Structure formats: structure tokens, C-alpha cells
Amino acid sequence: MATTSNNPTTSSGFDASGLWDQAVSQFRGLNPSEPGQWPWLPKAAVFLAVAVAVVVVGWFALLSSAVDDLQAERDREPGLRQQFESKLAQAVNLGELRKQKLQVQEYVTQLEKQLPGKAEMDALLSDINQAGLGRGLVFDLFKPGQVEVKDYYAELPIEVRVSGRYHDIGAFAADVANLSRIVTLHNLNVVPVQQSRDAPGGQLWMNAVARTYRYLDASEVAEQKKAAAAKVAGAKKP
Numbered sequence: 001m002a003t004t005s006n007n008p009t010t011s012s013g014f015d016a017s018g019l020w021d022q023a024v025s026q027f028r029g030l031n032p033s034e035p036g037q038w039p040w041l042p043k044a045a046v047f048l049a050v051a052v053a054v055v056v057v058g059w060f061a062l063l064s065s066a067v068d069d070l071q072a073e074r075d076r077e078p079g080l081r082q083q084f085e086s087k088l089a090q091a092v093n094l095g096e097l098r099k100q101k102l103q104v105q106e107y108v109t110q111l112e113k114q115l116p117g118k119a120e121m122d123a124l125l126s127d128i129n130q131a132g133l134g135r136g137l138v139f140d141l142f143k144p145g146q147v148e149v150k151d152y153y154a155e156l157p158i159e160v161r162v163s164g165r166y167h168d169i170g171a172f173a174a175d176v177a178n179l180s181r182i183v184t185l186h187n188l189n190v191v192p193v194q195q196s197r198d199a200p201g202g203q204l205w206m207n208a209v210a211r212t213y214r215y216l217d218a219s220e221v222a223e224q225k226k227a228a229a230a231k232v233a234g235a236k237k238p
Contacts, residue, residue: 115153115181115182115213115214115215120181120214121156121212121214124179124181124183124212125144125158125212127179127181128142128158128160128176128179128183128210128212129142131172131175131176131179132160132162132172134175135164135168135169135171135172135175136164136165136168137162137163137164137168137169137172138162138163138164139160139161139162140161140162140163140205141159141160141161141207142158142159142160142161143158143159144156144157144158145157145158145159149216149220149224151224152215152216152221153213153214153215153216154213154214154215154216154220155211155212155213156211156212156213156214157209157210157211158209158210158211158212159209160206160207160208160209160210161205161206161207161208162205162206163193163203163204163205163206164203164204164206165202165203165204166202166204169190169204169206173185173188176210181212182212182213183210183211183212184210184211184212185208185209185210185211186208186209186210186211187207187208187209188206188207188208189205189206189207189208190204190205190206190207191204191205191207192204192205193205
């Protein structure tokens with residue numbers, strides 16, 4: 001007849017309870033000041049805990065940096081998407097954009113043709129003078145000023161003072177506006193002429209500044225670039 005044994009030792013001789021008691025006993029009475037004298041099991045446990053702590057801390061540190069990088073990339077996404085959509089639209093309409101570019105270049109060329117060169121300025125001044133004389137106006141002042149050189153063009157102001165009838169002065173202003181070259185009138189001031197024997201009634205004075213423009217020649221463009229480079233170099237100096 002078979003009987004049941006209460007002995008925790010298995011038939012193979014493995015005593016689980018005894019091993020557990022031995023393991024627990026190694027953690028009793030440990031001296032924190034002398035970890036080198038600890039049994040092997042506490043040493044292994046502490047080493048494993050420290051290794052896990054280092055891995056966890058390192059993981060969170062790297063993960064935090066990765067999260068920041070991910071958020072930065074997410075913040076860039078709308079701008080990059082907008083750039084992509086813009087470039088996609090340009091790529092789709094590339095042929096039309098090239099046509100528009102050619103049209104703009106032609107328009108700029110036409111505008112440049114309205115700007116006289118340095119050699120043509122004298123002829124333009126003569127055209128302005130003839131426009132006034134052709135309307136029966138009397139020039140009391142026609143004084144070209146100092147040329148003002150800009151980035152890509154030069155501007156010449158001309159002080160003008162003419163006398164004549166109202167409609168003739170208006171026609172003169174229209175003639176100046178319709179010249180083949182660009183001429184603009186500024187600071188217009190029209191006042192009646194004091195009547196006298198030499199000045200019949202209905203006469204007006206018109207004071208104005210006529211401004212005409214011309215393109216720069218190659219030497220002037222080179223001087224402008226040189227001056228701009230010198231200005232930039234001077235600004236960089238401490």
C-alpha cells in the first residue's frame with residue numbers, strides 16, 4: 001500500500017526550501033561599509049540593480065533628447081509642407097512661369113530703352129526746352145542740377161521756371177510726359193504773374209523740378225560695385 005511523504009525534498013534530491021533559506025541567509029547581517037566581503041549573491045544582486053538603474057536612466061536621458069528632436073521636426077513639418085506645395089505648383093506651372101519671365105524681361109528691356117545714355121542727355125534737355133518753346137512759353141530758368149547716381153541708374157534734376165498762359169503750361173506738362181524718354185515733373189508751383197506793361201493779363205509762372213533718368217554705363221556700374229564692396233568691407237572691420 002502506497003503512502004504520501006511530507007518531506008519537501010523531492011525524489012531527485014532537490015531541496016528548494018533549503019536553497020531559498022541559504023539565499024536569504026546571505027542577505028542577513030551585511031555590512032554596508034564593506035561590500036567587498038559580501039557573499040556572491042548580494043554582490044550579484046547589487047550589480048544587477050545598478051546595471052538596471054544605469055540602463056533606465058540612460059534610456060530616459062536619450063529618450064528625452066529624442067523627444068525634443070522629434071518635436072522640433074514636427075514643428076518644421078508645416079513649413080516644409082508649404083515649401084513642397086509651393087515648389088510643386090511651380091513645377092506644374094513651369095512652362096507658364098518661363099513665359100512670364102520672358103514677358104517681364106521684354107518689359108524691362110522696353111523700360112530701359114526709355115532711359116537715355118550719358119551721350120543722349122544733351123539731346124533730351126534740348127527736347128524739354130523745345131517742348132516749352134513750342135507751346136509759346138518763356139523760360140526764365142532752365143538749370144540742370146547735380147547728377148545723383150543710384151544703384152542702377154542716374155537721376156538728373158532740372159530747375160525749370162516758365163511763364164505763359166494756363167492752357168499752354170498744361171500742354172507743356174503733357175508734352176513732357178509724352179516724351180520718348182522718361183521725364184517727371186515735381187514740386188509744381190503755379191502763381192499768377194503780376195500784370196504790367198510787359199506782362200499781359202492771364203499770364204502764369206510755373207516753378208517745377210523736372211527729373212530725367214539715364215542708365216549707367218559699364219564704367220559707372222563698375223564704380224558702383226566697387227563702392228558697395230568697399231562699404232561692406234568697412235562695415236565688417238571692428
